[in-house]
Amino acid sequence: MPPKRKASGETHPHKGKSQSSASQKPQGFKSYTLSHAYRLIEPGPVLLVSTGSLSQSTHNIMTIGFHMVMQHESPPLVGITLGPWDASFATLQKQRECVLAVPSVEIAEKVVDIGNTSAEDSEINKWDRFGLDALPATKVDAPLVGGPHVIANVECVVEDTAMVHKYNMWVLRPVQAWVSASEEEGGRMFHHRGQGIMVADGEVLDFSRRMVKWQEFVD
Numbered sequence: 001m002p003p004k005r006k007a008s009g010e011t012h013p014h015k016g017k018s019q020s021s022a023s024q025k026p027q028g029f030k031s032y033t034l035s036h037a038y039r040l041i042e043p044g045p046v047l048l049v050s051t052g053s054l055s056q057s058t059h060n061i062m063t064i065g066f067h068m069v070m071q072h073e074s075p076p077l078v079g080i081t082l083g084p085w086d087a088s089f090a091t092l093q094k095q096r097e098c099v100l101a102v103p104s105v106e107i108a109e110k111v112v113d114i115g116n117t118s119a120e121d122s123e124i125n126k127w128d129r130f131g132l133d134a135l136p137a138t139k140v141d142a143p144l145v146g147g148p149h150v151i152a153n154v155e156c157v158v159e160d161t162a163m164v165h166k167y168n169m170w171v172l173r174p175v176q177a178w179v180s181a182s183e184e185e186g187g188r189m190f191h192h193r194g195q196g197i198m199v200a201d202g203e204v205l206d207f208s209r210r211m212v213k214w215q216e217f218v219d
Ligand SMILES: Cc1cc2nc3c(=O)[nH]c(=O)nc-3n(C[C@H](O)[C@H](O)[C@H](O)COP(=O)(O)O)c2cc1C
Pocket: 046, 060, 061, 062, 063, 064, 065, 066, 067, 081, 082, 083, 085, 086, 087, 088, 089, 111, 112, 113, 114, 115, 116, 117, 118, 119, 120, 192, 196
């Protein structure tokens, strides 16, 4: 049901807003802490980011929840937020390449633990500590994440660092992508709602036939 409109004296929503009207709650909604707004729209899926070099045994791995697709093609681009609080930051800065791995919900606990452990304060390589399989990538030195509960790996190079200083936002260009042969039909990804609360993918809804305006993006 649409919200009831005032019969008279109604102003344009963006004009002449008084202090009291600005503090009124829109019908059906309650105010939410602005600094927590990311919890409402953090899209996930939670990803693993591998950096460093497998051949030189300097590879590291961490967890991210902040990322976005930026461009389909010409070239494909992905943005990730990865900050100087991560040891991986310096490696990414130096090496300018990484792998984004998509874990399935079966290893969600492990993925959270990886995101709570730093190469800086861990004597043990996180790959060994968490029993991860490092597989050689084809276009970058950072390894792919192997194993039955990894849905995909995307080898990336750094395309643009213009927003790193201000936002810790790296624009990456995928150069090779791999999907697990066994999970192809639907490994369940999981998404971060903030505070360590995750939600796993559920039912798949196929609306591809309604994508009449966007046929070029339907296989
Ligand atoms: C669920 C989850 C999501 C995270 N998301 C991000 C993120 O989007 N960006 C980021 O820089 N760090 C994120 N982190 C923190 C890093 O994974 C964490 O700092 C990690 O210890 C870095 O490892 P490193 O110091 O070995 O590079 C996240 C951690 C968790 C548990």
